[in-house]
Amino acid sequence: MIEIILIALAPIIGGLIYGLERVVRARMQNRKGPPILQPFYDMLKLIDKQAFIVNPYHSILGIMHFVTLWVVVAFVILGQNLLYVVFLHLLSALFLIIAGFSVKSIYSHIGANRELQAMIAYEPILIMTAVGFYMINGSFDISIIRESSPLLLSLPLVFLAFLMIIPIKLKKSPFDATEAHQEIVGGVEIEYSGIFFEFLYMSKWLEYVFIYLLLILFAGNSQILGAVLSVGVFLLVNLVDNSTARIKMKHLIKIVLGIGLTLSMINLIGLSYV
Amino acid sequence: MFDFKPIRKKSPWILHYNAGSCNGCDIEILACLSPKYDIERFGVINTGNPKQSDVFLVTGPVTFRSRERLIELYTQMPEPKVVMAVGSCTCTGGVFRDMYNVEDGLDRYIPVDVYVPGCASSPELIIDGLVKALEILESKTKEIEKPFKLFRNETNKDGVVNRRNSALKVGEEIDDEEN
Amino acid sequence: MTTYSILIIAPLFFALAVLIGGLRVRNILTVVFVLVLAGASLINIFVETSTLQTSLSHSFHNLFILLDSLVLIYFLWQGIIKKHNFVTFFALLQMMLYAAVVFFSPSTTSSDILIDNISSIMYLVINIVGGTIIVYALGYIESEKFSRFKKNGFIALLFFFLSVMNFIVSTNNIEIFFLLFELTTLCSYILIAYRGDEISNENALKALWMNQIGGLAILIALIVSITQYDTVYFDMLISSINELYLLPIVFLAIAAFVKGASIPFDKWLLGAMVAPTPVSAILHSATMVKIAPYLMLKLAPAMSGFVSVTITLIGTFVFFSASLLALSKDYFKEILGLSTIALLALMMALAAIGTDEAITACLVLIVFHSISKALLFLQAGILEKSFNLKYVNDINGLINHSPLVVFFIVVGFASLTLPPFGAFVAKFMAIESIANEISNNPLYALALIFIALGSVFLTLLYFKVLTKLLAKDVSQEKEVHVHIPKLFTIPSFILLFLLIIGIYVIFEKEFLSSVQIFVPMILISVVPLLFATLLFKKAHRVKEYYCGEKEEVQLNMYYFDIPRNYKKVITAVAIVLIFILILGAML
Secondary structure (H helix, E strand, O other), X not given: OHHHHHHHHHHHHHHHHXXXXXXXXXXXXXXXXXXXXXXXXXXXXXXXXXXXXXXXXXXXXHHHHHHHHHHHHHHHHHOOEHHHHHHHHHHHHHHHHHHHHOEOOHHHHHHHHHHHHHHHHHHHHHHHHHHHHHHHHOOOEHHHHHHOOOOOOOOHHHHHHHHHHHHHHOOOOOOOOOOOHHHHXXXXXXXXXXXXXXXXXXXXXXXXXXXXXXXXXXXXXXHHHHHHXXXXXXXXXXXXXXXXXXXXXXXXXXXXXHHHHHHHHHHHHHHHHO | OOOOHHHHOOOOEEEEEEOOOOOHHHHXXXXXXXXXXXXXXXXXXXXXXXXXOOEEEEEOOOEHHHHHHHHHHHHOOOOOOEEEEEOHXXXXXXXXXXXXXXXXXXXXXXXXXXXXXXXXXXXXXXXHHHHHXXXXXXXXOOOOOOOOOOEOOOEOOOOOEEOOOOEOOHHHHHHHHHO | OOHHHHHXXXXXXXXXXXXXXXXXXXXXXXXXXHHHHHHXXXXXXXXXXXXXXXXXXXXXXXXXXXXXXXXXXXXXXXXXXXXXXXXXXXXXHHHHHHHHHHHHOOOOOOOOEEEOHHHHXXXXXXXXXXXXXXXXXXXXXXXXXXXXXXXXXXXXXXXXXXXXXHHHOOXXXXXXXXXXXXXXHHHHHHHHHHHOOHHHHHHHHHHHHHHHHHHHHHHHHHHHHHHHHOOOEHHHHHHOOEOOEOHHHHHHHHHHHHHOOOOOOOHHHHHHHHOOHHHHHHHHOOOHHHHHHHHHHHHHHHOOHHHHHHHHHHHHHHHHXXXXXXXXXXXXXXXXXXXXXXXXXXXHHHHHHOOHHHHHHHHHHHHHHHHHHHHHHHHHHHHHHHHOOOEHHHOOOHHHOOHHHHHHHHHHHHHHHOOOOHHHHHHHHHHHHHHHHHOOOOHHHHHHHHHHHHHHHHHHHHHHHHHHHHOEOOOOOOOOOOOOOHXXXXXXXXXXXXXXXXXXXXXXXXXXXXXXXXXXXXXXXXXXXXXXXXXXXXXEEOOOOOOOOOXXXXXXXXXXXXXXXXXXHHHHHHHHHHHHHHHHHHO
């Protein structure tokens, strides 16, 4: 029962995380910042706005992206196969990319292309993380991973690699070239408006839930470690976001793949000897 | 039915357009977003995308070159929306009034809701104007708002409003007025 | 009369039957014949489920030796008249080795025909997917400027090809396997050179000499097998194999690498693009290259230790590098070709791992890769014939002219990468089976990285191609649709149907649970439509945002500049790995 409530509330939890993050970021910059409920005000306002359609496919694909992402989060909460979840997440990302390509807009295309390139960076590391869990537990099932002892101790390097992809997924500096609000006006999401943009806005919240749920898996069955990890990573990611500049896609791929894959490979090889 | 109107003023997303300004007002607008004035505390985001904005901040006296873009951006903003003319030039043409290449203020082209004077208008004034604009935003409806010039009304058979060609180029203006 | 003999012999008669007759008769006959073959392959898998073994009489063996000699003489003749030194040299070398094989051939016998589950599945792939492509070829070949006889001959050759393929997956005798291997080489040689112009001839000769290397590898494997194990039969070789002496297996594996156009032998498959598109379709999907994973699957039980790891590494390395190289390509068929090379290498790597799970993954990939690739190549043919397009960058907003073709292309690409399609399940199982092996040998961690990177590069490649297809032009009110002949679209629909059956089979075989497949599928398809009907009526139609400008924009595809020397480095690494494989097996 608690799972179903969690699944139903997933976007709201994500919205709260997002709202909290805006406050934390503002405080780090010595500002007051918006209220914590700000994302929900935005959401309600977007429902009220006049909706625009560029072409029907584009709008439907945006909704599909949101639905798929929600299914992904639901599967994580229900404790399904982690590898399948990773690939389903890829599917949701691809819906957004196809949506970006389906309009004749330069910014949208550049954004979609950058999303595709960012995929090169995070997808292998997500797979390596899943395999790391598999090697310890002998199963990809999230419900089994949740019951094992804390995995952070045996997968420290994979954890570091996973840390590197969090800013990519949450569109944070230094790895936020996919969205790049100042250069390409948000990339893929540019042609959405009103209620259609709402779905994209809410899928951003779901992305938060997804990433933090995966992060908590590193804590295994220890709830305290899970809480410490999520709060620590939350603060760390925002600190890094506030203190770094955006880097180019090319460097993003090189840095994340170069360091992340090496780290996770060393970790996996190390596991096979233990 | 849930009343969305009070929510509107809690999340104004702005689109900032420079219609030939000297950049004085633009810098003041950016200053508003900085930690000292922090208009993000009202929920403001500078989107840079008309399709997701509520408040249209225009600076500059509207030069000849900029008016087509002005109309295009204005028609691409979904209702309800408010327009703020920031700076003396945008309100009246300012020191550029009656020049050969200037259109003497924003309100010749699109309906303006709030005038913020000053050369350049100070951040405090802009914030004050923004708060006024939000009050106006609350009372607006979702009726389509039209620019005064360079606009064509179009709906297809099913009654769906087509805004694809509603913003006209300058040459096209005359035909439309004759009709 | 058993089904396998129908599958092998009937296409030969069909080939003769379609040679004569006009357009209408030939078309009807072909459709009937394809239905017969598809039916026979279905009967084979559902009715005759047990493993079947028989021997052929002595006169058959003599016939095969005669045929083989004729084929080799033909190769030699072609090498001489076309003045191609490689072909001549390899033909001579093969003749000598073949004579030695025939001379020393041991007296021990086993069954010549062996039909197991793998063969039955291969029958399905060859006859159903191959048959669909033949139906497509009926329409395609009519738009070429050939004589009536040459057009009919094309269809006949395709039937002959199916017969050879059906035979090759049912044989247990390596000598017969060699003959059929050479026959497929011959078929592809004739088919690639079918247009008869200079480039076609050149590429056909390239395909010929490269495939001859494969034949040579089989002959060497035969000689080693005869001297060391005193047998020419797959089953005896595999059961009596000594783990310390895997040389015949290694040489057979090299033959598989050649047929599978694995780097460094990739040139011939890419050269084969000049042939009419049905040839590319049939080479890439149902026949020819599928010999490679099939052979690996057959050898899988005999592989162990060093050989298994090295072949897996070579396979995954090629998977990664071929998909990387494809990123800089612009020719639609070349992109498809390189992704075939990549996926074949993955299949071979999976077969070499040899665990049950890996072998299932390999089979699933064989089946679904052929369906998806056939679908995509058919679309490539349609693009060439109906739109005169070859290069991806020329495909401007295809969705305005033919949403159907775009739909097929998107489904084709999605079925190779995304859940819930079959190829995805294979990738999923591949990762799982490799993850199982890492604890045995850390080198598999490298293979895993290659797979993870390769698959994401392939995704990037496919969806990069979509850039130009999908951009819908909203400023024009009327869309100009281009008419596409029925003979082109019906085979595509059949393949689409096969893909959907595939999803059902995956559910039935419990690779994925019903929750995993159906819940997302239903939600993803129904909910957005629901919203769409609710929201679309009130929404205003607008143009894209160009910063307020009104000028039209021209969109282009992204290119990834892969430096030239990468190709050289990759080829060098692949060659070195193959030499390490041979040396390691010798020592």
